[in-house]
Amino acid sequence: MHDLIADMRELLEPSAVLTGEQLGDKYSVDYTGENPHEPLAVLRPKTAQEVAAIMRACHAAAQPVVIQGGLTGLSGGATPRPGEIALSLERMSGITELDASGMTLTALAGTPLQSIQAAAQEAGCLFPLDFGARGSCQIGGAIATNAGGNQVIRFGMARNLVLGLEAVLADGTIISSMSTMLKNNAGYDLKQLFVGTEGTLGVITRCALRLYPRLPSRETALCALKTFDDTVALLSASRRHLTNSLSAFEVMWAPYFDFVTEHVENCDSPFEKRHPIYALVETEGTDSEADSTRLETLLGEAFDGEIVADAAIAQSEAQREAIWAIRDGIAEIARMLTPYASLDVSLELERTQAFLADVDTALKEAFPDVTILVFGHFGDNNLHVFVTTKRHEDLEQIHKITYGITGRYGGSISAEHGIGQLKTGYLHHSRSPAELALMRTLKAALDPLGILNAGRVLEVEDATAA
Ligand SMILES: Cc1cc2nc3c(=O)[nH]c(=O)nc-3n(C[C@H](O)[C@H](O)[C@H](O)COP(=O)(O)OP(=O)(O)OC[C@H]3O[C@@H](n4cnc5c(N)ncnc54)[C@H](O)[C@@H]3O)c2cc1C
Known part of the structure; x- marks a missing residue:
């Protein structure tokens, strides 16, 4: 172990290797705060070649490694297990290419999601992956967990936005599948090995992403509903009326809504009465007048059909933010x-x-x-x-x-x-024995020594049993 760290100090620049007191608490646990462990060392490479050299050395020494992005994960995936070295992508940040006419963006894996959103916006485009951890999570982590968020109903999850990937395997092999083409059926789609597999099959080092045209018009409504069936009916009517412009349909049951509006600052209910269910409906498009008419028609019909009991349409960005603050109040509740x-x-x-x-x-x-x-x-x-x-x-x-x-x-x-470390024992509730066996086969083929993110997704004994 000592030799390995000494080799790393020679391979990487001094500030890239952290040990002992330099570590602090930052690298010991993800957002869950569950089961923290200090890693033996933190390695902070700047290039895919450095990641490859680290993995070659760890493979040769059979040294377990945990990959760390922004540590905002909610399943304990990036939390070190005892005896692991942490490979942090925090210094591999930056957008390397943005093609506004081709609608593609290429970035290093450690780039914060929010920086990618901002760069796309500046170029008149939209990168639609969005969720509360946007400021601290990294695009590599979001792809590794196939993150979803608020606009999946319209644009899909992270997987739908990835055109190409570069990744480093457990033995240090660099796999570059950095195509920016929408259509590419030349053999296996290897990038999918790394999307949503939570770092168990490789370290994502770079990605090519799909952008969309920026949508200048946005309409947001908060609806109060009486029953679950009314909520399903409103979703179905929203899909019919708003067709491709429906960008969010978020639902909050009364216990959540009441807790947030009573206990979280700046989260006031716009309604006088309490209701059993609330739905946040948002539409994004290119024609403000037409979009607003469509939303009003939807809500008018929903009132007439007694599907909706009450509704508030945001008249300004501040009112829109106030509606979303209720939905996003969970971060504050979690603290309480x-x-x-x-x-x-x-x-x-x-x-x-x-x-x-x-x-x-x-x-x-x-x-x-x-x-x-x-x-x-x-x-x-x-x-x-x-x-x-x-x-x-x-x-x-x-x-x-x-x-x-x-x-x-x-x-x-x-x-x-994702499954991370916290849900491995429950995966059999959602996956058949044949599916689990295939996952073990893939893991054993790509990481025969079981050194990369071991104990994430599959239990340790499972991962090497194929
Ligand atoms: C307030 C809040 C709101 C959230 N909202 C949502 C939401 O709406 N939808 C949603 O899907 N998720 C949500 N999340 C969780 C979400 O999964 C993470 O925020 C994000 O996707 C993880 O990115 P990260 O860089 O922080 O990864 P980390 O937490 O560092 O890592 C997550 C997993 O990915 C692996 N990993 C990280 N980087 C790489 C890489 N470069 N290559 C290979 N593996 C890697 C890690 O080993 C770990 O297993 C939320 C989290 C918070 C804190």
Whole structure:
């Protein structure tokens, strides 16, 4: 180990290798704060060639490595396990090419998502991947977790925005699949090996991304609803009326909405009365007048059909931000109600209501004082179920109960946050034995020594068992 660190100091510039007191707390845990471990060292390369040299040396020494992006992940994927070296992409940041007419952007993997959004906007384009951690997460981390966020209903997840990738394998081989072409059926689409596989098959070092034209018009409404069926009807009407311009359909159930509007600063309800469910509907397009007419027609029909009980349309950017602040208030709630289980599940729409009823009954039976707050990307069938008793010792049982029910309903235990280390024991609820076996085969083929992000997605003994 000592020799390996000494080799790294020779290979990289001195400030690229951190050990001992230089480490601080920063590299010990991701956003979950669960199971922190100080890495043996942090290596901070600047180029793909340096990443390749690090991986060659670690492979030769059978040294386990954890890849770290912005550490905003919500599944413990970037949190070191005992005995791991951390490979941080924080110094591999920058946009290397932006083609506004071809609508493509090339960036190093450590570039913050927000910098990519800003560069696209400056060039008159849009990079539509967006979520709360935009300022601190890196594009490499967002691709490795196939992050989703607020505009998936229209633009898809990170996977849909990646045209090409460069990655380094566990043995140091550089795979450059940096095509910027929309169409490329020349053999296997190798970049998909690295999208959403949470760093278990390679280190993403560079990416070519797809941009869209900037959308100058945006209309946002908050709707109050009486029932789940009304919410489904509003989603269906929104898809019909707003067609391709529907960019967000976020739903908050009353316990979440009431908690945020009562306890979080600057999150006031625009409604006089309380309602069982709330939907945030947003449309983005190129013609402000036509977009606003379409939204008003949608809401007019929804009122006439008694689908919507009340609605508030944002008349300014400040009002739009005030509506989104309620939806984004979860970050503040998480700080208030820690420790908590933040479940991120996907379900078929028609099974969602029964699923939520079963989860509610089972959790309240197990923990009579439990708080359950549900909200999420309803238009993508993705629910965030926030559960807390404020007792750390209850978390495992909460996960067990909820993921068991998710499996019974044929849902996914991770819609967008990934499996990381925290959900490996539950993956069998959403994947068949044959699917798990194929994952193990891929892992063993690309990382036969099991040194790269071991214990993420697949349990350690699984990963090397193929
Ligand atoms: C406030 C907040 C809101 C969020 N909202 C959403 C949301 O709406 N939708 C959503 O999908 N997610 C959301 N997330 C979680 C989201 O997954 C992460 O923010 C982001 O995708 C991870 O990026 P990161 O750079 O921080 O990665 P990290 O946390 O550092 O790492 C995440 C995983 O990716 C691996 N990894 C990191 N970089 C690389 C790389 N270059 N190559 C290979 N593997 C790598 C790590 O080893 C780890 O397994 C949110 C997080 C926060 C804190």
